[in-house]
Amino acid sequence: MSVLIFVDQADGHIKKSSYEALTYGADVAKQLNTTAEALLLGASKDDIAALGKYGVTKVYQISNESLNHLDAQVYTQVIADAVNQIGASVVIFSHNQTGKAVASRVAVKLKAGLVAGACALPDTSNGFVVKKSVFSGKAFANVSIASAIKVISLNPNSYKTVAGEGNAAVEALNINVPASKVKVTAVNKVSGEVPLTEAEIVVSGGRGLKGPENWGIILDLAHVLGAATACSRPVGDAHWRPHHEHVGQTGIQIAPNLYIAVGISGAIQHLAGVNRSKVIVVINKDPEAPFFKAADYGIVGDAFEVLPKLTAEIKKLKGIA
Amino acid sequence: MKILVCVSKTPDTTSKIAFKDSNTKFDDAGVQWIINPYDEWYSLVRAIELKEKDASVVIHLVTVGDASADAVIRKALALGGDESYRINADSNDSFYIAAQIAEIAKQGAYDLVFTGKETIDYNGSAVGGMIAELIDAPYISLATKFELNGSTATVTREIEGGEEVNEVNLPVVVSCQKGVAEQRIPNMRGIMAARSKPLHVQEPVTVDALTNVVSYELPPAKAGVKLVDADNVAELVRLLHEEAKAI
Numbered sequence: 001m002s003v004l005i006f007v008d009q010a011d012g013h014i015k016k017s018s019y020e021a022l023t024y025g026a027d028v029a030k031q032l033n034t035t036a037e038a039l040l041l042g043a044s045k046d047d048i049a050a051l052g053k054y055g056v057t058k059v060y061q062i063s064n065e066s067l068n069h070l071d072a073q074v075y076t077q078v079i080a081d082a083v084n085q086i087g088a089s090v091v092i093f094s095h096n097q098t099g100k101a102v103a104s105r106v107a108v109k110l111k112a113g114l115v116a117g118a119c120a121l122p123d124t125s126n127g128f129v130v131k132k133s134v135f136s137g138k139a140f141a142n143v144s145i146a147s148a149i150k151v152i153s154l155n156p157n158s159y160k161t162v163a164g165e166g167n168a169a170v171e172a173l174n175i176n177v178p179a180s181k182v183k184v185t186a187v188n189k190v191s192g193e194v195p196l197t198e199a200e201i202v203v204s205g206g207r208g209l210k211g212p213e214n215w216g217i218i219l220d221l222a223h224v225l226g227a228a229t230a231c232s233r234p235v236g237d238a239h240w241r242p243h244h245e246h247v248g249q250t251g252i253q254i255a256p257n258l259y260i261a262v263g264i265s266g267a268i269q270h271l272a273g274v275n276r277s278k279v280i281v282v283i284n285k286d287p288e289a290p291f292f293k294a295a296d297y298g299i300v301g302d303a304f305e306v307l308p309k310l311t312a313e314i315k316k317l318k319g320i321a
Numbered sequence: 322m323k324i325l326v327c328v329s330k331t332p333d334t335t336s337k338i339a340f341k342d343s344n345t346k347f348d349d350a351g352v353q354w355i356i357n358p359y360d361e362w363y364s365l366v367r368a369i370e371l372k373e374k375d376a377s378v379v380i381h382l383v384t385v386g387d388a389s390a391d392a393v394i395r396k397a398l399a400l401g402g403d404e405s406y407r408i409n410a411d412s413n414d415s416f417y418i419a420a421q422i423a424e425i426a427k428q429g430a431y432d433l434v435f436t437g438k439e440t441i442d443y444n445g446s447a448v449g450g451m452i453a454e455l456i457d458a459p460y461i462s463l464a465t466k467f468e469l470n471g472s473t474a475t476v477t478r479e480i481e482g483g484e485e486v487n488e489v490n491l492p493v494v495v496s497c498q499k500g501v502a503e504q505r506i507p508n509m510r511g512i513m514a515a516r517s518k519p520l521h522v523q524e525p526v527t528v529d530a531l532t533n534v535v536s537y538e539l540p541p542a543k544a545g546v547k548l549v550d551a552d553n554v555a556e557l558v559r560l561l562h563e564e565a566k567a568i
Contacts (some may be wrong), residue, residue: 097478243499250499
């Protein structure tokens with residue numbers, strides 16, 4: 001009857017989105033008067049007993065080496081076996097890259113209904129109804145799950161992590177791990193940067209910056225904020241910035257706490273990738289830029305003048321010389 | 322070599338989103354329907370590219386929808402592809418949809434099943450993984466590159482802050498996104514040819530939907546932008562720090 005939260009790792013470290021899923025899962029368990037437990041596959045370099053701080057009483061670990069890399073088919077078999085062995089009735093994933101590969105398969109294996117991209121706790125007053133984001137952030141749907149086991153994947157950055165006190169018991173789980181049919185031949189990570197989908201703050205530049213040589217002011221601002229950098233589609237298409245920075249309908253969809261758009265007009269396709277951001281700041285010299293309608297704060301002005309000032313003011317605030 | 326490309330009918334990106342019947346149904350009045358961009362621009366175009374390289378490749382399209390999806394599937398056929406299936410059912414439960422497609426996938430013994438990374442209406446990113454589970458095949462999600470060498474696929478997929486290259490033997494299910502291919506516009510020859518390409522309409526297999534949309538809601542309207550003077554950047558920083566608590 002418990003709630004089981006899948007803990008996702010990268011390079012042996014627990015991802016930020018997993019802490020959100022843990023907090024969320026612990027709150028779901030409270031609502032259902034049951035316990036929250038966590039499941040971790042592969043080895044971890046982190047202190048996994050400390051996951052107790054997020055409200056789980058137990059962490060099950062299956063530390064088979066072949067689980068250090070994701071193979072959706074293998075993960076599904078292992079997770080579904082674990083859910084059955086533990087007897088969990090709600091399974092929580094983050095709706096991140098791993099969750100998108102695995103949650104849907106696990107749901108099928110468990111004959112469970114899935115709400116993918118949840119953004120709030122379930123409403124259990126009449127059945128089990130979970131709110132999720134639909135129409136690329138333009139609306140929400142309240143989705144009822146009819147099956148005995150329920151699978152939820154939680155949108156990253158949509159639930160606030162709360163850390164308390166306490167340690168969880170760590171228990172090794174003995175589950176057969178099938179052979180993988182997928183071979184990982186290379187991993188290319190952009191080092192030293194904050195991954196865009198995990199970032200709390202994102203600074204994004206558009207065509208208004210006129211050329212790649214002008215990106216210094218974006219990078220400086222991102223640096224003082226500890227932010228990730230992003231760009232609009234024309235900027236990615238023109239190779240001013242790497243493709244993986246493109247946010248929007250066809251690029252990456254993000255939902256940071258703060259999104260600062262510089263020299264981006266705010267076409268509807270761009271908004272579809274960023275409209276779940278909590279706070280949007282738009283800096284554009286065109287007062288008619290449609291992005292201002294979707295923004296919380298704005299400055300009508302020249303980015304080349306405003307941004308260095310903004311970086312300096314934030315340095316002041318943070319006490320950086 | 323047989324490829325099954327899953328396509329979905331979605332409202333055009335610029336559609337105004339509204340609901341009817343006490344917020345229980347999507348209001349499609351005045352909505353222009355398109356092929357879900359991830360299905361069209363990336364997975365379908367990549368399948369067509371593979372066929373252009375190797376004429377023995379056969380491309381089938383499949384969609385789950387009522388007759389209103391016919392126009393969309395004809396447009397997809399105009400881009401390329403040999404035959405299409407429409408499962409005559411209307412559902413927004415991803416398991417129901419995946420089960421219908423898996424049935425076609427099993428019957429056709431496809432080497433490769435392509436989906437878009439998600440649909441732009443329900444944003445579940447779920448159908449591909451479900452099909453893979455139902456046909457017991459490997460699943461590579463969020464692909465940014467797809468290469469085929471005989472019966473081995475080399476797929477680059479998005480991971481947090483980078484990418485990973487996977488090698489897998491066919492059959493495999495892959496969800497595609499930007500990078501896999503480039504958008505194409507159908508030409509007149511394609512549009513004419515599409516008219517005579519087979520569109521098989523099949524009744525759905527009996528499957529219980531596991532979820533159901535109870536209601537929809539729109540996000541609360543934004544309070545409106547607070548404009549700060551360009552000469553007073555310090556005020557923006559104060560607002561972000563004290564009011565929005567975002568920095």
